[in-house]
Amino acid sequence: AMGAKGIEEKGKAENMLSDTLKSLFAVAEAYPDLKSSQNFLELQGELSDTENKIQASRRFYNSNVRDLNTKIETFPTNIMAGMFGFVKKEFFEADESEKANVKVQF
Structure with missing residues:
Protein backbone atom coordinates (compact mmCIF):
# COMPACT_ATOMS: atom_id res chain seq x y z
CA ALA A 1 0.00 0.00 0.00
CA MET A 2 2.87 2.36 0.77
CA GLY A 3 4.42 2.05 -2.72
CA ALA A 4 1.15 2.46 -4.59
CA LYS A 5 0.88 5.40 -6.96
CA GLY A 6 -2.39 7.16 -7.59
CA ILE A 7 -5.57 7.07 -5.60
CA GLU A 8 -7.12 4.11 -7.41
CA GLU A 9 -3.98 2.00 -6.94
CA LYS A 10 -3.79 2.96 -3.26
CA GLY A 11 -7.43 1.96 -2.82
CA LYS A 12 -6.76 -1.45 -4.37
CA ALA A 13 -3.72 -1.93 -2.14
CA GLU A 14 -5.73 -0.99 0.94
CA ASN A 15 -8.46 -3.47 -0.03
CA MET A 16 -5.84 -6.20 -0.50
CA LEU A 17 -4.37 -5.44 2.93
CA SER A 18 -7.82 -5.59 4.49
CA ASP A 19 -8.54 -8.95 2.86
CA THR A 20 -5.23 -10.31 4.16
CA LEU A 21 -6.06 -9.18 7.69
CA LYS A 22 -9.46 -10.86 7.47
CA SER A 23 -7.69 -14.10 6.53
CA LEU A 24 -5.33 -13.72 9.47
CA PHE A 25 -8.24 -13.31 11.88
CA ALA A 26 -9.99 -16.31 10.36
CA VAL A 27 -6.89 -18.41 11.08
CA ALA A 28 -6.79 -17.05 14.64
CA GLU A 29 -10.37 -18.23 15.18
CA ALA A 30 -9.20 -21.80 14.61
CA TYR A 31 -6.49 -21.50 17.29
CA PRO A 32 -7.88 -20.39 20.68
CA ASP A 33 -4.40 -20.27 22.23
CA LEU A 34 -3.37 -17.72 19.63
CA LYS A 35 -6.37 -15.52 20.40
CA SER A 36 -5.46 -15.37 24.08
CA SER A 37 -1.78 -14.65 23.54
CA GLN A 38 -0.53 -11.25 24.70
CA ASN A 39 1.19 -10.65 21.36
CA PHE A 40 -2.04 -11.31 19.48
CA SER A 57 -6.50 10.16 6.75
CA ARG A 58 -9.16 9.29 4.17
CA ARG A 59 -11.51 11.92 5.62
CA PHE A 60 -8.70 14.51 5.67
CA TYR A 61 -7.73 13.74 2.06
CA ASN A 62 -11.33 13.84 0.82
CA SER A 63 -11.95 17.12 2.64
CA ASN A 64 -8.97 18.68 0.89
CA VAL A 65 -10.03 17.26 -2.49
CA ARG A 66 -13.50 18.74 -1.98
CA ASP A 67 -11.96 22.15 -1.18
CA LEU A 68 -9.61 21.99 -4.18
CA ASN A 69 -12.38 20.94 -6.57
CA THR A 70 -14.62 23.73 -5.28
CA LYS A 71 -11.89 26.32 -5.82
CA ILE A 72 -11.23 25.00 -9.33
CA GLU A 73 -14.91 25.56 -10.18
CA THR A 74 -15.51 28.86 -8.34
CA PHE A 75 -14.80 32.38 -9.57
CA PRO A 76 -12.22 33.96 -9.27
CA THR A 77 -9.99 31.05 -8.24
CA ASN A 78 -11.09 29.09 -11.32
CA ILE A 79 -9.21 31.60 -13.49
CA MET A 80 -5.91 30.97 -11.69
CA ALA A 81 -6.56 27.22 -11.61
CA GLY A 82 -7.01 27.21 -15.38
CA MET A 83 -3.90 29.32 -15.94
CA LYS A 99 -17.34 0.24 4.02
CA ALA A 100 -19.25 -2.35 6.03
CA ASN A 101 -17.98 -2.95 9.55
CA VAL A 102 -16.16 -6.24 9.74
CA LYS A 103 -17.27 -8.42 12.64
CA VAL A 104 -14.22 -10.15 14.09
CA GLN A 105 -14.47 -12.22 17.25
CA PHE A 106 -11.34 -12.76 19.31
Missing part, protein backbone atom coordinates in the same frame (compact mmCIF):
# COMPACT_ATOMS: atom_id res chain seq x y z
CA LEU A 41 -3.97 -8.98 21.80
CA GLU A 42 -1.38 -6.27 21.18
CA LEU A 43 -1.67 -6.90 17.43
CA GLN A 44 -5.44 -6.53 17.69
CA GLY A 45 -5.02 -3.15 19.41
CA GLU A 46 -2.46 -1.97 16.85
CA LEU A 47 -4.67 -2.99 13.94
CA SER A 48 -7.63 -1.15 15.43
CA ASP A 49 -5.47 1.95 15.88
CA THR A 50 -4.16 1.66 12.31
CA GLU A 51 -7.69 1.33 10.90
CA ASN A 52 -8.72 4.47 12.79
CA LYS A 53 -5.72 6.35 11.38
CA ILE A 54 -6.54 5.20 7.85
CA GLN A 55 -10.14 6.39 8.20
CA ALA A 56 -9.01 9.76 9.59
CA PHE A 84 -1.73 26.99 -13.89
CA GLY A 85 -3.25 23.72 -15.09
CA PHE A 86 -4.95 22.61 -11.89
CA VAL A 87 -7.46 19.82 -12.50
CA LYS A 88 -10.12 18.25 -10.33
CA LYS A 89 -8.98 15.29 -8.24
CA GLU A 90 -10.82 12.07 -7.42
CA PHE A 91 -12.06 11.25 -3.95
CA PHE A 92 -10.56 8.28 -2.14
CA GLU A 93 -13.41 5.76 -1.97
CA ALA A 94 -13.44 2.33 -0.38
CA ASP A 95 -15.23 -0.58 -2.02
CA GLU A 96 -18.75 -1.23 -0.74
CA SER A 97 -17.51 -4.39 0.98
CA GLU A 98 -14.84 -2.35 2.77
Whole structure:
Protein backbone atom coordinates (compact mmCIF):
# COMPACT_ATOMS: atom_id res chain seq x y z
CA ALA A 1 0.00 0.00 0.00
CA MET A 2 2.87 2.36 0.77
CA GLY A 3 4.42 2.05 -2.72
CA ALA A 4 1.15 2.46 -4.59
CA LYS A 5 0.88 5.40 -6.96
CA GLY A 6 -2.39 7.16 -7.59
CA ILE A 7 -5.57 7.07 -5.60
CA GLU A 8 -7.12 4.11 -7.41
CA GLU A 9 -3.98 2.00 -6.94
CA LYS A 10 -3.79 2.96 -3.26
CA GLY A 11 -7.43 1.96 -2.82
CA LYS A 12 -6.76 -1.45 -4.37
CA ALA A 13 -3.72 -1.93 -2.14
CA GLU A 14 -5.73 -0.99 0.94
CA ASN A 15 -8.46 -3.47 -0.03
CA MET A 16 -5.84 -6.20 -0.50
CA LEU A 17 -4.37 -5.44 2.93
CA SER A 18 -7.82 -5.59 4.49
CA ASP A 19 -8.54 -8.95 2.86
CA THR A 20 -5.23 -10.31 4.16
CA LEU A 21 -6.06 -9.18 7.69
CA LYS A 22 -9.46 -10.86 7.47
CA SER A 23 -7.69 -14.10 6.53
CA LEU A 24 -5.33 -13.72 9.47
CA PHE A 25 -8.24 -13.31 11.88
CA ALA A 26 -9.99 -16.31 10.36
CA VAL A 27 -6.89 -18.41 11.08
CA ALA A 28 -6.79 -17.05 14.64
CA GLU A 29 -10.37 -18.23 15.18
CA ALA A 30 -9.20 -21.80 14.61
CA TYR A 31 -6.49 -21.50 17.29
CA PRO A 32 -7.88 -20.39 20.68
CA ASP A 33 -4.40 -20.27 22.23
CA LEU A 34 -3.37 -17.72 19.63
CA LYS A 35 -6.37 -15.52 20.40
CA SER A 36 -5.46 -15.37 24.08
CA SER A 37 -1.78 -14.65 23.54
CA GLN A 38 -0.53 -11.25 24.70
CA ASN A 39 1.19 -10.65 21.36
CA PHE A 40 -2.04 -11.31 19.48
CA LEU A 41 -3.97 -8.98 21.80
CA GLU A 42 -1.38 -6.27 21.18
CA LEU A 43 -1.67 -6.90 17.43
CA GLN A 44 -5.44 -6.53 17.69
CA GLY A 45 -5.02 -3.15 19.41
CA GLU A 46 -2.46 -1.97 16.85
CA LEU A 47 -4.67 -2.99 13.94
CA SER A 48 -7.63 -1.15 15.43
CA ASP A 49 -5.47 1.95 15.88
CA THR A 50 -4.16 1.66 12.31
CA GLU A 51 -7.69 1.33 10.90
CA ASN A 52 -8.72 4.47 12.79
CA LYS A 53 -5.72 6.35 11.38
CA ILE A 54 -6.54 5.20 7.85
CA GLN A 55 -10.14 6.39 8.20
CA ALA A 56 -9.01 9.76 9.59
CA SER A 57 -6.50 10.16 6.75
CA ARG A 58 -9.16 9.29 4.17
CA ARG A 59 -11.51 11.92 5.62
CA PHE A 60 -8.70 14.51 5.67
CA TYR A 61 -7.73 13.74 2.06
CA ASN A 62 -11.33 13.84 0.82
CA SER A 63 -11.95 17.12 2.64
CA ASN A 64 -8.97 18.68 0.89
CA VAL A 65 -10.03 17.26 -2.49
CA ARG A 66 -13.50 18.74 -1.98
CA ASP A 67 -11.96 22.15 -1.18
CA LEU A 68 -9.61 21.99 -4.18
CA ASN A 69 -12.38 20.94 -6.57
CA THR A 70 -14.62 23.73 -5.28
CA LYS A 71 -11.89 26.32 -5.82
CA ILE A 72 -11.23 25.00 -9.33
CA GLU A 73 -14.91 25.56 -10.18
CA THR A 74 -15.51 28.86 -8.34
CA PHE A 75 -14.80 32.38 -9.57
CA PRO A 76 -12.22 33.96 -9.27
CA THR A 77 -9.99 31.05 -8.24
CA ASN A 78 -11.09 29.09 -11.32
CA ILE A 79 -9.21 31.60 -13.49
CA MET A 80 -5.91 30.97 -11.69
CA ALA A 81 -6.56 27.22 -11.61
CA GLY A 82 -7.01 27.21 -15.38
CA MET A 83 -3.90 29.32 -15.94
CA PHE A 84 -1.73 26.99 -13.89
CA GLY A 85 -3.25 23.72 -15.09
CA PHE A 86 -4.95 22.61 -11.89
CA VAL A 87 -7.46 19.82 -12.50
CA LYS A 88 -10.12 18.25 -10.33
CA LYS A 89 -8.98 15.29 -8.24
CA GLU A 90 -10.82 12.07 -7.42
CA PHE A 91 -12.06 11.25 -3.95
CA PHE A 92 -10.56 8.28 -2.14
CA GLU A 93 -13.41 5.76 -1.97
CA ALA A 94 -13.44 2.33 -0.38
CA ASP A 95 -15.23 -0.58 -2.02
CA GLU A 96 -18.75 -1.23 -0.74
CA SER A 97 -17.51 -4.39 0.98
CA GLU A 98 -14.84 -2.35 2.77
CA LYS A 99 -17.34 0.24 4.02
CA ALA A 100 -19.25 -2.35 6.03
CA ASN A 101 -17.98 -2.95 9.55
CA VAL A 102 -16.16 -6.24 9.74
CA LYS A 103 -17.27 -8.42 12.64
CA VAL A 104 -14.22 -10.15 14.09
CA GLN A 105 -14.47 -12.22 17.25
CA PHE A 106 -11.34 -12.76 19.31
